[in-house]
Amino acid sequence: MVWERETREYDGKAKRVWSVRGAPDLVILQFTDDATAFNGxxxxxxxxxxxxxVEITTHLLERVAAAGVPTxxxxxQGEDLVCRRVSIIPVExxxxxxxxxxxxxxxxxPEGTKLAYPLVEHFYKSDKLDDPLMTEEHAVLFGWATREELAVCRALALSVNDALKAFWDGLGVDLVDFKLEFGRLPDGTVVLADEITPDGSRLWERGTGRHLDKDVFRxxxxxxxxxxxxxxxxxxxxPFVAGS
Ligand SMILES: Nc1ncnc2c1ncn2[C@@H]1O[C@H](COP(=O)(O)OP(=O)(O)O)[C@@H](O)[C@H]1O
Ligand SMILES: [Mg+2]
Known part of the structure; x- marks a missing residue:
């Protein structure tokens, strides 16, 4: 099955969102070479x-799916990720x-201080406001997500952390932190959406502490x-081969 880009719906900071010909329940995320920092x-x-x-995201989404996280x-397809269309929950x-x-x-x-257990933080997804930190209470009160949805997001995010930590560990890389977005399918099911990339993760080479992520740019x-x-x-x- 080959999916075809139809209408360009949205130009984000690192991706373009397209509708898919003949498949209103799908969306194409086109991964671009654009990099931004400090909110653009x-x-x-x-x-x-x-x-x-896009290749790393695909690989990591497949891994977390195998660990039981719905995505x-x-x-x-090339630089395109074909996805189920969701309504994005505006809580990063x-x-x-x-x-x-x-x-x-x-x-x-100090940077580098190990946390005794994984910390889960919530940020309001709003470029206009610079993605402010918030509590789950803010998200519920302002109607951005229900308590039940936030509980699902937290549990899934921790499962993603377990799976990714083990994966990067095996490659000699410490998973310091990462950002996820979740969305709702038409029936209300919450699934992991968007991407898992070195743009939105901190990955430190074990031993040297060398940054293998977007901090190199920031x-x-x-x-x-x-x-x-x-x-x-x-x-x-x-090795990565361009154009392959
Ligand atoms: N499955 C999906 N359905 C609909 N929208 C999605 C899906 N996955 C991700 N998105 C949204 O698509 C956009 C991707 O482009 P990106 O460059 O990351 O934008 P942004 O600048 O908003 O972060 C994001 O706004 C993200 O929330
Ligand atoms: Mg984004």
Whole structure:
């Protein structure tokens, strides 16, 4: 089965969303080479990022699905991810195993401090407001998700963490933190949506602490394209070949 892009519905910061010809219940996420940081203030085009991210996302979504987490994934076609269309819950779920980034800054806790158990944080998905941190109570009160949906998101996010931690561990990489988005299918079932990529995760090489994620771009630590090609080779056990 080959799915065809129909109408361009939305241009996001790193992906384009398309409707699918003859399949209103599906959506195509086209992964682009665009990189942004600090909510779009810093921008660049990173060679091969789209293709690397779509392949890594596909692989990781398949892994978490095998661990029992329902996802929106249908198939990958080149740089396109064919997905079940969901109504996105505007609550970004961040799972953290090690203190870093905004958590370190917010509370003055040094980056690299190990957390005794995974921390689950909620952010309101709003570019206009800079994705503010919130509690589950805010999300319920403002009608962004029900208590039941948030409980499902939390449980699924922790399952994703278990599966991904084990996976990256086997590749000599520490999973520091990552962001997930969930959505509702037409019947109300909550499934994991969007992407799992080094754009939205922190991955530190064990031993050296070298960043294998978008912090290389945010913090000007080196060549992001080369870093992502490196990560690709670790995940798939072969070098990334452009245009393949
Ligand atoms: N299965 C899906 N159905 C509908 N929308 C989705 C699905 N998966 C992800 N999305 C949305 O598609 C958009 C992807 O583009 P992205 O570049 O990540 O945008 P953004 O700048 O909003 O983060 C996001 O807004 C995301 O919430
Ligand atoms: Mg996004």
């Amino acid at each position: 203030v810093k921008r660049a085009s990173i060679p091969d990022k789209g293709r690397i991210n 929106h994934l249908v198939a990958r 779920i961040v799972v953290r195993n090690v203190c870093a980034g905004s958590l370190a800054k917010r509370y003055g806790v 913090r000007d630590l080196g060549d992001l394209s080369a870093t992502y090609r490196d990560l690709y080779a670790r995940v798939f056990g072969r």
